[in-house]
Amino acid sequence: MIKVERLKKSYGRFTAVDDISFEARQGAVTGFLGPNGAGKSTTMRIMTGLTLADSGSVTIDGRDYRDIANPGREIGVLLDASAQHGGRTGKEVLTLTAITLGLSRTRVEEMLELVGLSGTEAKRRVRNYSLGMRQRLGLAQALMGEPRVLILDEPANGLDPAGIHWMRNLLDHFAAQGGTVLLSSHLLNEVEHIADDLVMIGNGKIVAQGAKEDLLNVPGCIARGLDQAALAAALAAAGVEYSVSADGLFQTEQGTEAVGRAAAAHGVVLTELRAPDGAGLENMFLQLTANDQRDLVEGAQA
Amino acid sequence: MSITTQPGSRAASKAVPFSRLLHVELRKLFDTRSGRWLIIIAAAITVLALIITLIVVDAEAQNFRLFFEVMGSPISLFLPVLGILTVTSEWSQRTMLVTFTHEPRRGRIILAKIAAALVAAVGTVIGALALAALVNVVAMLFGADGEWTIEASYLGIWTVTALSNVLLGVGFGMLLLNTPAAVVIFFVVMFVLPSAWGALGFFWNPGQTIASWVDYSWTTGSLVSGPVAAGDLNPMTGEPSEGATWAKLWAQYGVSNAIWVGLPLLIGTLRISRSEVK
Numbered sequence: 001m002i003k004v005e006r007l008k009k010s011y012g013r014f015t016a017v018d019d020i021s022f023e024a025r026q027g028a029v030t031g032f033l034g035p036n037g038a039g040k041s042t043t044m045r046i047m048t049g050l051t052l053a054d055s056g057s058v059t060i061d062g063r064d065y066r067d068i069a070n071p072g073r074e075i076g077v078l079l080d081a082s083a084q085h086g087g088r089t090g091k092e093v094l095t096l097t098a099i100t101l102g103l104s105r106t107r108v109e110e111m112l113e114l115v116g117l118s119g120t121e122a123k124r125r126v127r128n129y130s131l132g133m134r135q136r137l138g139l140a141q142a143l144m145g146e147p148r149v150l151i152l153d154e155p156a157n158g159l160d161p162a163g164i165h166w167m168r169n170l171l172d173h174f175a176a177q178g179g180t181v182l183l184s185s186h187l188l189n190e191v192e193h194i195a196d197d198l199v200m201i202g203n204g205k206i207v208a209q210g211a212k213e214d215l216l217n218v219p220g221c222i223a224r225g226l227d228q229a230a231l232a233a234a235l236a237a238a239g240v241e242y243s244v245s246a247d248g249l250f251q252t253e254q255g256t257e258a259v260g261r262a263a264a265a266h267g268v269v270l271t272e273l274r275a276p277d278g279a280g281l282e283n284m285f286l287q288l289t290a291n292d293q294r295d296l297v298e299g300a301q302a
Numbered sequence: 303m304s305i306t307t308q309p310g311s312r313a314a315s316k317a318v319p320f321s322r323l324l325h326v327e328l329r330k331l332f333d334t335r336s337g338r339w340l341i342i343i344a345a346a347i348t349v350l351a352l353i354i355t356l357i358v359v360d361a362e363a364q365n366f367r368l369f370f371e372v373m374g375s376p377i378s379l380f381l382p383v384l385g386i387l388t389v390t391s392e393w394s395q396r397t398m399l400v401t402f403t404h405e406p407r408r409g410r411i412i413l414a415k416i417a418a419a420l421v422a423a424v425g426t427v428i429g430a431l432a433l434a435a436l437v438n439v440v441a442m443l444f445g446a447d448g449e450w451t452i453e454a455s456y457l458g459i460w461t462v463t464a465l466s467n468v469l470l471g472v473g474f475g476m477l478l479l480n481t482p483a484a485v486v487i488f489f490v491v492m493f494v495l496p497s498a499w500g501a502l503g504f505f506w507n508p509g510q511t512i513a514s515w516v517d518y519s520w521t522t523g524s525l526v527s528g529p530v531a532a533g534d535l536n537p538m539t540g541e542p543s544e545g546a547t548w549a550k551l552w553a554q555y556g557v558s559n560a561i562w563v564g565l566p567l568l569i570g571t572l573r574i575s576r577s578e579v580k
């Protein structure tokens with residue numbers, strides 16, 4: 001389990017991480033979601049002892065990363081797939097890791113096979129790798145030491161849809177065996193399919209966190225009637241609060257049953273009655289992070 | 303596949319032994335294309351210097367010590383660059399993200415890099431001796447004198463300066479964390495500063511005395527040349543010398559090394575230990 005408590009990190013006047021707390025629980029994949037520059041990478045660097053926090057703490061299974069004797073055997077880390085020496089072969093990168101962690105060389109072959117890098121690819125220099133291949137190599141490196149915890153920064157970046165599907169299976173399996181996975185992404189649809197829990201961050205602050213289902217489950221429903229005025233009267237009589245859009249779409253926080261009963265009681269014909277738009281998490285992500293999305297802000301000003 | 307992705311369950315892992323860190327750092331010196339080319343080029347220049355010596359120097363003057371001595375210049379350039387690269391290549395390629403997550407105690411990585419550089423320097427000296435012996439045998443076939451004697455003190459000092467040279471590189475690399483900057487500064491210290499001190503000494507006499515304590519290149523050259531009797535010509539300046547004993551030469555060498563090797567290593571260690579790794 002990864003536990004982040006009241007973590008803070010500033011660079012001069014810029015607050016990169018602003019008093020955040022969350023947990024990535026064991027046996028689950030936790031998606032760490034936020035726009036670029038929201039503070040995800042800074043948080044993960046603090047988590048792995050590369051950056052010092054101003055205040056607050058991160059513990060992994062109860063310990064500070066820097067206090068773990070051989071962290072590579074307990075925590076698999078992939079912070080930047082591009083941070084590899086271009087002049088080394090993929091196989092050599094993993095061999096160095098095997099030596100450091102005290103693993104047999106057969107583990108290198110196993111990991112190459114696991115992430116789908118062929119023998120000829122493994123003998124090529126990393127300089128000639130695509131981003132997707134680097135991600136696979138980085139994942140192999142993170143998994144080398146049979147860790148209990150995985151910390152992955154943007155691991156799906158550069159993977160094709162098949163690659164993302166493959167990674168989802170791999171991480172699901174890892175979590176199902178009792179592992180802890182924290183992975184970050186700035187793309188919602190990547191995380192939506194992989195994560196069990198979500199932590200959303202914007203501008204250095206946590207804006208939402210919880211189980212994916214809970215976050216996806218937007219309450220209320222949407223309704224449309226043949227006679228707009230009659231439906232309004234029926235809802236008012238039943239005590240259902242609502243709002244109406246210009247084109248006559250009723251929106252309420254009550255469920256479909258409450259609206260259906262109100263309409264039936266007053267003989268109002270409904271032409272539409274359903275849960276809110278399914279874009280759910282995407283809308284939420286855009287909404288929650290709208291203030292931090294440079295594109296949107298600039299778009300609004302233009 | 304089910305075995306390989308299974309989360310590990312060991313209670314507490316043991317620290318990575320220093321020998322494994324050293325092994326990795328030694329391997330990193332040679333497992334990249336740039337590392338290999340550096341060694342190939344250095345070896346080629348060294349061999350070229352030996353061939354020129356074979357052709358140019360009179361056969362009677364050719365001996366084991368001479369061949370060994372000839373290799374001094376190329377090796378004194380190669381070792382500092384190797385020392386620089388062992389540190390800066392990690393920063394330019396950002397591999398320290400991995401290095402420091404596998405061993406968060408950065409001081410141990412620094413020590414492993416220093417140890418790897420020293421091992422490489424000792425290996426270079428041994429290689430140079432072997433090559434000098436080989437060339438000496440070849441020279442004898444062509445009628446050279448082929449004398450085998452080499453003073454233990456000369457060999458010892460040669461080794462000490464090789465170790466200093468590689469540490470100078472490591473120190474500059476750690477101080478600047480940037481390959482081009484470290485290489486340029488190294489060349490300035492090696493070649494520009496000695497001339498600058500010489501020019502200063504020409505106009506201002508105490509300059510020469512100061513240089514004999516703080517100029518890295520000067521003190522190294524003086525130590526390799528050995529003691530000078532008072533009144534004899536100074537091998538560095540060609541002027542009558544006030545004399546230098548072993549004690550004085552070592553003291554001067556120590557002071558200049560404290561400045562150019564010790565200080566960069568110290569500041570670099572502090573820098574790396576405290577800096578944020580991105």
